[in-house]
Amino acid sequence: MDIEIWFDFASNYSYLSVMRIEELARARGVPVAWRPFLLGPVFKSIGMDNSPFVTQKLKGAYVWTDMERQCRKYALGWTRPASFPRRSILPARIATLADGQPWQAEFIRRVMRLNFVDDHDIEDSAALSQILDSLGQDGQAILAAAESDDVKQALRARTAQAQQRGVFGAPTFFVGDEMFWGNDRLDDALDLAAGQR
Amino acid sequence: MDIEIWFDFASNYSYLSVMRIEELARARGVPVAWRPFLLGPVFKSIGMDNSPFVTQKLKGAYVWTDMERQCRKYALGWTRPASFPRRSILPARIATLADGQPWQAEFIRRVMRLNFVDDHDIEDSAALSQILDSLGQDGQAILAAAESDDVKQALRARTAQAQQRGVFGAPTFFVGDEMFWGNDRLDDALDLAAGQR
Numbered sequence: 209m210d211i212e213i214w215f216d217f218a219s220n221y222s223y224l225s226v227m228r229i230e231e232l233a234r235a236r237g238v239p240v241a242w243r244p245f246l247l248g249p250v251f252k253s254i255g256m257d258n259s260p261f262v263t264q265k266l267k268g269a270y271v272w273t274d275m276e277r278q279c280r281k282y283a284l285g286w287t288r289p290a291s292f293p294r295r296s297i298l299p300a301r302i303a304t305l306a307d308g309q310p311w312q313a314e315f316i317r318r319v320m321r322l323n324f325v326d327d328h329d330i331e332d333s334a335a336l337s338q339i340l341d342s343l344g345q346d347g348q349a350i351l352a353a354a355e356s357d358d359v360k361q362a363l364r365a366r367t368a369q370a371q372q373r374g375v376f377g378a379p380t381f382f383v384g385d386e387m388f389w390g391n392d393r394l395d396d397a398l399d400l401a402a403g404q405r
Numbered sequence: 406m407d408i409e410i411w412f413d414f415a416s417n418y419s420y421l422s423v424m425r426i427e428e429l430a431r432a433r434g435v436p437v438a439w440r441p442f443l444l445g446p447v448f449k450s451i452g453m454d455n456s457p458f459v460t461q462k463l464k465g466a467y468v469w470t471d472m473e474r475q476c477r478k479y480a481l482g483w484t485r486p487a488s489f490p491r492r493s494i495l496p497a498r499i500a501t502l503a504d505g506q507p508w509q510a511e512f513i514r515r516v517m518r519l520n521f522v523d524d525h526d527i528e529d530s531a532a533l534s535q536i537l538d539s540l541g542q543d544g545q546a547i548l549a550a551a552e553s554d555d556v557k558q559a560l561r562a563r564t565a566q567a568q569q570r571g572v573f574g575a576p577t578f579f580v581g582d583e584m585f586w587g588n589d590r591l592d593d594a595l596d597l598a599a600g601q602r
Binding site for chain 2 (some may be wrong): 263264374
């Protein structure tokens with residue numbers, strides 16, 4: 209069975225899973241289905257105005273220490289973003305448009321690195337276009353297509369689907385109907401998916 | 406270096422760590438220091454009226470699924486408590502009084518099982534007395550001592566210390582000044598403690 213990874217480009221714990229999932233999934237023969245969505249509307253629908261890492265001071269302070277340690281453990285680059293959470297609508301639209309394309313996964317990882325390694329605005333068209341070009345795509349054309357009504361609607365529908373399935377944070381993994389929340393559950397979710405092949 | 410485990414008997418994720426820590430710590434030669442405290446005053450001081458598993462419906466629903474899966478993974482008994490979070494002041498006082506006693510760790514585990522396996526009131530004097538008696542102690546005498554001003558004050562001081570150190574949930578581990586939050590960080594905390602022997 210495949211594993212769905214529901215993520216937001218603004219989410220730091222999503223960064224950890226996005227960077228790790230393909231290698232771990234490949235080792236178990238599990239296909240990965242990418243599910244970009246927007247955490248903002250999900251948070252709002254459950255009465256939260258912002259990330260808990262912003263609204264809860266002690267937890268917020270802890271999270272950046274935790275991220276440093278986790279990135280060291282997983283040998284991932286890490287820079288605490290000067291702006292958090294960053295607006296992530298444009299790259300989420302591009303990742304939605306890229307569904308089923310062979311460059312989707314690498315695009316997603318590059319945008320995550322733009323946010324959490326380069327500490328750069330992830331709605332910067334020039335930076336996104338450059339990433340797309342470097343993946344052999346037509347950056348300008350894809351940026352234009354990402355602003356089409358179809359793509360906007362597809363991302364809205366994806367986000368609504370997250371709410372319907374009980375998603376309340378990111379990353380969230382689904383293996384069939386079994387939901388797993390957080391980077392710390394990636395291995396458990398993969399084990400379940402591998403056992404159900 | 407030793408590992409401090411800060412926990413509340415009402416906390417379900419504390420249950421997972423309390424049951425697992427001694428064996429994992431022994432394998433690494435790391436001494437365990439038990440730090441019972443009360444999560445209620447800590448939550449209140451950061452503007453939370455109750456456990457987030459009660460106030461946040463979606464997260465609350467997820468947590469019980471997660472607990473089932475985690476207990477299966479760790480081969481621990483599990484019954485979803487009919488009452489959550491249970492009042493945990495009396496056993497926290499006894500565990501505080503037991504500091505440095507050879508029966509402290511086993512008392513703590515028995516009370517956790519009373520809550521999360523037997524689904525029983527953990528401020529029930531008869532049940533607590535029975536646990537103490539079965540550990541070769543004088544249950545009635547210890548229950549009386551647990552209500553002394555010294556013990557009450559010691560638990561209040563411990564809880565105040567948790568707040569001063571930035572604790573915002575349980576379980577929380579300290580290795581020196583390094584704080585780790587959550588059962589999912591137990592191994593990382595132990596690895597740090599083992600590396601600093």
